[in-house]
Amino acid sequence: MDTTARRGPNRRQLLLGGAAVGVGAAAALGADRAGLLPGPGPQADTAGVNGERIVPFHGAHQAGVTSAPGAYATYAAFDLLDGTDRTGMRAWLSLLSDDAARITQGRGALADLEPELAIRPAGLTATFGLGREAVRRIGAAVPDWLAPLPAFPQIDALEDRWSGGDLVVLLHGDDRTAISHLLRMLVRDSRGFATLRWRQDGFRRAYGSDPHGTTMRNLFGQVDGSTTPKPEDEGFAAAVWAGSDAPAWLRGGTSLVLRRIAMNLETWDEVGVDGRENAVGRRLSDGAPLTGGSEHDDVDLEATDASGFTVVNPAAHVARARVEDPARRIVRIGYNYDDPVEAGALDSQGRPAVSNVGLLFGSWQRDVATQFTPLQQRMAEVDLLNTWTTPIGSGVWAIPPGCAEGGFVGETLFA
């Protein structure tokens, strides 16, 4: 194995990887590929350009928060071994960052016998988060909100096997092979410190299926996440990055809430298009508000129809989820899941279940208690979508800031 040859960037990496600074990268790539795949018809893709796309690991923020969500995501959560103390946490976090810093950049990890699996990162990012216990073991200040969410008894049916974890990592990118390889290295390097608690895999449309920047569709068919702020939007920073009111180690970081939301396709099947659109407040075809315009236009919650009722049902999802103050918004990162039906599972009518699908609802926010929790509380009380959705997993983690080359994510907790 000769790594020397790989160290020099080739022409395409200079062209693409070099331009791949933060969120502009994927957009630049889209423009580049437009020239590579001329015309609307089927074309052989002989370039492999997207496979070589690199999102820098090092920086002020962890890359997975600001880079465009890849086509695939894997979340993995770990439980600390009893003996993992502050020193062990430091060693473990160093190893994890080292693996991620190498594999996201298209190189094998240390002690990697399959470095060939790393050479097509396809925009792979790794984002690490710490639960309350991990922060406590290190001895750093624990943010008040770093704890399980309050119970939402109206909707929750949480299961331990999809909830919690002392450390979480979110891997997202356009190539599942790269994700798989990085996960394997991370899990292998965790053996001395923690056990794998759970793993959750999600997907969006494959790279290249939609124009870049297209809002995802969930498995109800809805355009999902039209209003979520993008890193280039005004308001993103205020909503996401922890500031002076957070512990010093978290500044430049954020928080992650992950809710595993089961979606009942059988009962959803019973609803016609009108009912479905009424539940959300948007058109299914293109995600435009029922009050007109196109996807990214504001929903007019006051508009009334001929009989005087509001066009958008006040209990519709868009009405309940709206947050006026930009600094109180959350930034969503959603992924569909479609897992094998579990043995013995029944649907709502007592028949053998035929689907096991849902949404990995992730969100970044500066402060869980003032942003996520009130929003979830409001939707738990009333949201027509609750008819068909059930949160079955939940977790909250602090997302430390990024690190410079030679450092590791989490180093600020040891300052």
Added chain:
Amino acid sequence: MFTRPRYLATAALALAAATALAGCASDTASAEDALTVTDPWVKSVDSGMTAGFGTLTNATDEDLTVVAASSDAAPMVELHEVVDGQMQEKDGGFTVPAGGSVTLQPGGLHLMLMGVEEPIAAGDEVAFTLELEDGATVEFTATAKDFDGGNEDYDGESMEMDHSADADESH
């Protein structure tokens, strides 16, 4: 990266030793620029034997030969190769060709650590010193990794060579 406190002290000793060693050499200063070690790592172990790996790159226009190695984590370090599945000491050391590189990896060339007494745990940083033919030295630290792969056996069962003779030679 990160160094556990117990290595901090010993690393300083190793540095002093290396300096003394370099002082013995005729006129060679540091060889750090000539020979670089990238991606170094060492297999974690509770005690006994383990191995270190990495890529040695020679920036000069003459071949360089590593003739000995030492570490603060083991009283004895040897330069090994694997031939037909058997580990043995590499005759003449590791020669890194001019302008080229040599990779130490499981199943091939490696630094063999023997007599490890204190556990080397995953995430530890272990200091090494390589000695070149002309007496110059190269220092680096390797990250310890848990590693089962590579069909390696460092427990000694498959090792038929006589380590005690080598030990006498190098000390």
